[in-house]
Amino acid sequence: xxxxxxxxxxxxxxxxxxxxxxxxxxxxxxxxxxxxxxxxxxxxxxxxxxxxxxxxxxxxxxxxxxxxxxxxxxxxxxxxxxxxxxxxxxxxxxxxxxxxxxxxxxxxxxxxxxxxxxxxxxxxxxxxxxxxxxxxxxxxxxxxxxxxxxxxxxxxxxxxxxxxxxxxxxxxxxxxxxxxxxxxxxxxxxxxxxxxxxxxxxxxxxxxxxxxxxxxxxxxxxxxxxxxxxxxxxxxxxxxxxxxxxxx
Amino acid sequence: xxxxxxxxxxxxxxxxxxxxxxxxxxxxxxxxxxxxxxxxxxxxxxxxxxxxxxxxxxxxxxxxxxxxxxxxxxxxxxxxxxxxxxxxxxxxxxxxxxxxxxxxxxxxxxxxxxxxxxxxxxxxxxxxxxxxxxxxxxxxxxxxxxxxxxxxxxxxxxxxxxxxxxxxxxxxxxxxxxxxxxxxxxxxxxxxxxxxxxxxxxxxxxxxxxxxxxxxxxxxxxxxxxxxxxxxxxxxxxxxxxxxxxxx
DNA sequence: CGAGTTGTTGACAAGCCTCAAGTATCGTGG
DNA sequence: CCACGATACTTGAGGCTTGTCAACAACTCG
Numbered sequence: 001x002x003x004x005x006x007x008x009x010x011x012x013x014x015x016x017x018x019x020x021x022x023x024x025x026x027x028x029x030x031x032x033x034x035x036x037x038x039x040x041x042x043x044x045x046x047x048x049x050x051x052x053x054x055x056x057x058x059x060x061x062x063x064x065x066x067x068x069x070x071x072x073x074x075x076x077x078x079x080x081x082x083x084x085x086x087x088x089x090x091x092x093x094x095x096x097x098x099x100x101x102x103x104x105x106x107x108x109x110x111x112x113x114x115x116x117x118x119x120x121x122x123x124x125x126x127x128x129x130x131x132x133x134x135x136x137x138x139x140x141x142x143x144x145x146x147x148x149x150x151x152x153x154x155x156x157x158x159x160x161x162x163x164x165x166x167x168x169x170x171x172x173x174x175x176x177x178x179x180x181x182x183x184x185x186x187x188x189x190x191x192x193x194x195x196x197x198x199x200x201x202x203x204x205x206x207x208x209x210x211x212x213x214x215x216x217x218x219x220x221x222x223x224x225x226x227x228x229x230x231x232x233x234x235x236x237x238x239x240x241x242x243x244x245x246x247x248x
Numbered sequence: 249x250x251x252x253x254x255x256x257x258x259x260x261x262x263x264x265x266x267x268x269x270x271x272x273x274x275x276x277x278x279x280x281x282x283x284x285x286x287x288x289x290x291x292x293x294x295x296x297x298x299x300x301x302x303x304x305x306x307x308x309x310x311x312x313x314x315x316x317x318x319x320x321x322x323x324x325x326x327x328x329x330x331x332x333x334x335x336x337x338x339x340x341x342x343x344x345x346x347x348x349x350x351x352x353x354x355x356x357x358x359x360x361x362x363x364x365x366x367x368x369x370x371x372x373x374x375x376x377x378x379x380x381x382x383x384x385x386x387x388x389x390x391x392x393x394x395x396x397x398x399x400x401x402x403x404x405x406x407x408x409x410x411x412x413x414x415x416x417x418x419x420x421x422x423x424x425x426x427x428x429x430x431x432x433x434x435x436x437x438x439x440x441x442x443x444x445x446x447x448x449x450x451x452x453x454x455x456x457x458x459x460x461x462x463x464x465x466x467x468x469x470x471x472x473x474x475x476x477x478x479x480x481x482x483x484x485x486x487x488x489x490x491x492x493x494x495x496x
Numbered sequence: 497c498g499a500g501t502t503g504t505t506g507a508c509a510a511g512c513c514t515c516a517a518g519t520a521t522c523g524t525g526g
Numbered sequence: 527c528c529a530c531g532a533t534a535c536t537t538g539a540g541g542c543t544t545g546t547c548a549a550c551a552a553c554t555c556g
Contacts (some may be wrong), residue, residue, distance in 0.1 A: 070397050072484055078400040080393050094387045096491060101393060123382075124375040131368055134378070137385035139342045144392040145328050145349060149318050151399035152326040152445030156544070189503065197400030199545050204504065220502070220553085236320055243344060404512075437535065447513050452536060468521085468534070 001046050004039035004110065014062055015247050020173025021086045022244045031126055032248065037113045042105040044186065048089060049103040056116045059089040060248055064109025065176070065185060068092070069194065070101045079195035081143060082106070082167065085174045086247040090116070091137050107185060114248075132246035139245060146238075151197050154235065156206045159196045161225075162235035164216045168225045169239060182224040189220075249294050252287035252358065262310055263495050268421025269334045270492045279374055280496065285361045290353040292434065296337060297351040304364045307337040308496055312357025313424070313433060316340070317442065318349045327443035329391060330354070330415060333422045334495035338364070339385055355433060362496075380494035387493060394486075399445050402483065404454045407444045409473075410483035412464045416473045417487060430472040437468075 008014060010033035016023045024032070039062070042048055049055055051071060066083040080101055083089060093100045095116065123130030146166070150159050167185075171177035176185075193203040210216040215231055217224040225231045232239055256262060258281035264271045272280070287310070290296055297303055299319060314331040328349055331337060341348045343364065371378030394414070398407050415433075419425035424433075441451040458464040463479055465472040473479045480487055 070393060072397070072401060076401045078397045080396055091382075091386060092393070093390045094383055094491070094493075097390075100390050120375060120379055123371060123378045127368060127372040127375070127378065130371045130375065130378045130382070134339075134371075134382045134385055135342055137382055137389065138339060141385065141389050141392060142341045142345075142348050144389060144396065145318060145340070148328055148392065148396055148399060149320070149326045151396060152443075153320060153324045188501095195400075200503095201505090201546075202544050205544095208504080243342070245342075436533095448535095449514075449537090450512055453512095456536075 001040055001042050001048075004041050007036070007039035007112075008062070009033060010036055015060075015086055018085060018173075018247075019175055020244050021247050024247070028126060028129060031122075031129075035114055035118055035122060037115055040111045040113060042109045042111070044105055044107050046105045046109075047102060048105060048109075048111065049099055049101075051100065051102045052098050055090050055099050057090060058114045058116055058119070059111040060114070061085045061087050061089065062110040062112050064111075065106045066103050066109060067106050067191065067195075068101050068103050077194045078197070079191060081140070081147065082170070084170050084176070086245060087140075088133065088136055088248060091133065092140065095119070106187065129248060133248060135246055136248075147195075149236075156196070156198055156202060157210060158235045159198070160192070160203070160206050160210055160218075161216055161231050162237050163192065163196060164218060164223055164225050165228060165231045165235060165237045165239075167223060168228065169237075173244075180224065181226065181228055182222060184222045186221055187218075187223065192218075249288055249290050249296075252289050255284070255287035255360075256310070257281060258284055263308075263334055266333060266421075266495075267423055268492050270494050272495070276374060276377060279370075279377075283362055283366055283370060285363055288359045288361060290357045290359070292353055292355050294353045294357075295350060296353060296357075296359065297347055297349075299347055299350045301347050303338050303347050305338060306362045306364055306367070307359040308362070309333050309335050309337065310358040310360050312359075313354045314351050314357060315354050315439065315443075316349050316351050325442045326445070327439060329388070329395065330418070332418050332424070334493060335388075336381070336384055336496060339381065340388065343367070354435065377496060381496060383494055384496075395443075397484075404444070404446055404450060405458060406483045407446070408440070408451070408454050408458055408466075409464055409479050410485050411440065411444060412466060412471055412473050413476060413479045413483060413485040413487075415471060416476065417485075421492075428472065429474065429476055430470060432470045434469055435466075435471065440466075 010029040013029060015021055048066060061083055063085060067079050068081050068083060069077055069079040071077045089103055150162050154162060168177055168181050168183055171183040177183040189203050190200050193200045207218050214226065215234060258277040261277060263269055296314060309331055311333060315327050316329050316331060317325055317327040319325045337351055398410050402410060416425055416429050416431055419431040425431040437451050438448050441448045455466050463482060
């Protein structure tokens with residue numbers, strides 16, 4: 001991890017051109033620029049936030065993909081969600097309490113840093129941005145809801161297909177996947193297992209089976225869902241509301 | 249369901265005295281009163297919000313306990329969370345999209361109704377309240393995170409103990425449980441199963457086993473966790489930050 | 497080239513699910 | 527007040543999904 005020497009000016013925020021994101025107005029970008037404290041870069045595997053830590057920053061993902069997870073004392077680990085460009089890190093969890101989860105970079109990532117303390121004044125001066133932040137928090141909750149349904153009700157195969165479809169969908173919206181529904185990202189089978197609540201071995205078998213059936217192709221480098229409609233149907237995945245999300 | 253004839257004046261909001269909630273300032277209560285549109289009462293089993301519906305209201309739980317769930321086409325159902333006094337209904341899920349889940353009353357409940365459309369102006373005029381709403385959304389997310397960990401990593405017995413401890417903890421904070429950690433609430437084993445991602449039969453066996461071991465006593469009328477510390481330890485339940493939550 | 501990580505596969509065990517039947521509880525109407 | 531049906535709880539038996547243990551192959555990196 002290190003600080004980026006030449007951070008973006010918010011007026012030229014790269015997220016402005018992201019297909020799935022609603023661009024900010026010029027005024028808002030100008031304001032955010034004052035609010036912005038700098039940028040950080042992380043390599044794959046770097047820890048961005050650690051469970052138990054008192055976080056006094058908020059981060060917006062500019063580039064990259066992160067995972068958010070919680071660990072149990074005995075070594076078990078549950079990945080709670082993946083985060084894509086435009087997502088806010090640190091919004092999850094009550095502000096005044098230590099972080100309930102850790103966040104780690106899955107690929108090289110670039111994050112925009114905001115001080116948390118200025119948050120109230122941000123809301124005050126730009127209520128619309130405050131609204132957007134609440135919107136993001138609410139949206140994240142809907143996503144978690146989806147994962148909860150997977151964990152609680154779906155079989156191993158359904159879970160893998162659901163996660164694959166969900167990832168590709170989010171990647172398409174953030175320009176990380178191409179038209180072939182192919183996403184280049186190094187996800188370990190162990191990470192998939194920790195996300196889906198399955199054992200490593202069974203995750204492997206399930207992925208192999210889905211590969212043979214042609215539903216999902218997922219190796220350590222990339223993920224591809226050849227037929228999204230078929231996959232979505234198989235796993236009960238509701239292809240995201242096409243509405244674009246706000247970002248900060 | 250019917251409208252309450254003599255709703256509370258926000259200045260005398262019953263939640264002000266709730267042990268786990270941070271009271272509102274007089275000014276804020278006065279403002280909320282303008283914002284408030286009325287009160288609704290629901291009986292056990294009544295539907296408050298239906299999946300797919302365009303909700304244009306927000307509700308604060310004044311009294312009662314609710315469940316929030318999502319249904320799959322084939323009849324499977326996943327209960328996502330329980331809601332207690334002070335919780336905001338309708339905050340979950342992006343505002344402009346149809347509800348992703350249904351909400352139902354578990355016991356007789358009384359809800360305070362707010363129009364959603366005035367939400368931006370509320371944030372504008374009382375940024376502090378906007379902050380609190382975001383805080384609540386973030387807190388809910390932490391709770392879902394906890395349930396995700398349960399579903400993904402814990403055994404059937406651990407899940408039941410975790411849920412029991414969690415419910416009692418929340419009930420204590422909202423004055424619904426007594427000092428004996430006893431909570432009078434009619435939860436069906438089928439509902440427990442749908443929350444924990446277990447079959448009805450296995451849920452029953454698990455509860456019986458825990459009863460024999462004296463860890464959790466849970467029948468169709470009430471729930472009791474005789475030794476909270478022991479239970480919390482057994483299930484890896486982190487007894488909630490003692491910090492009191494805000495409410496609207 | 498060797499060490500460490502990740503992926504793959506087999507054999508077996510265990511946890512959980514399904515089917516099935518029976519019992520308790522509760523509200524309702526005769 | 528009892529009979530009845532409906533709902534919820536309980537328990538057994540057997541099967542399937544998933545987990546565990548173990549060994550090996552493939553890959554990555556210094």
